[in-house]
Amino acid sequence: AQKVTQAQTEISVVEKEDVTLDCVYETRDTTYYLFWYKQPPSGELVFLIRRNSFDEQNEISGRYSWNFQKSTSSFNFTITASQVVDSAVYFCALSDNAGGTSYGKLTFGQGTILTVHP
């Protein structure tokens, strides 16, 4: 069965600190996708990144970067020089294709609450 583990329930940092959110996943699929979503207090899940299982290149987008390591089944997310506006709940998610019949199901981790203090 699919499983996503975000071991850090809560992280608290001071503005301008770098912070890394950990994500470990389990799947039997050979082709899969990994995602990170941000959920601000308003409740809407905001898409941040999609990575497929064949692309292990790290990605950087502004202050955000992602490290995908298939060997350790990890997909970690780093925010550089954190800002108060980064405060939110962050979810890591894994595609679940239900044997190839479905493309609309994601398995989510429990989320990491990030609080950035001024």
Place this chain on the structure above:
Amino acid sequence: KAGVTQTPRYLIKTRGQQVTLSCSPISGHRSVSWYQQTPGQGLQFLFEYFSETQRNKGNFPGRFSGRQFSNSRSEMNVSTLELGDSALYLCASSQEEVRPYEQYFGPGTRLTVT
């Protein structure tokens, strides 16, 4: 492009009642999925619709049902509400022909059952 919209945003119901939630996907997106979010269970998949057909269903009782219309709009229904159904219900749409699994979420409907 307008995002995913969900109505109503907030709802208060009494145990035993039923409720219908609505979701309008992003234009051009034909896949719609529903998730339930609670503090205890986190984000759990409810069901997925594509071209008016339910393609996948999560592990929820039969009280939870849904449908999708020809314009890709979707509704979910919960009958005989229980206190434990209080949650944030999120709808997501995707254009799977182009970017499978990449889902865009609406703001959610917060349901409170008293």
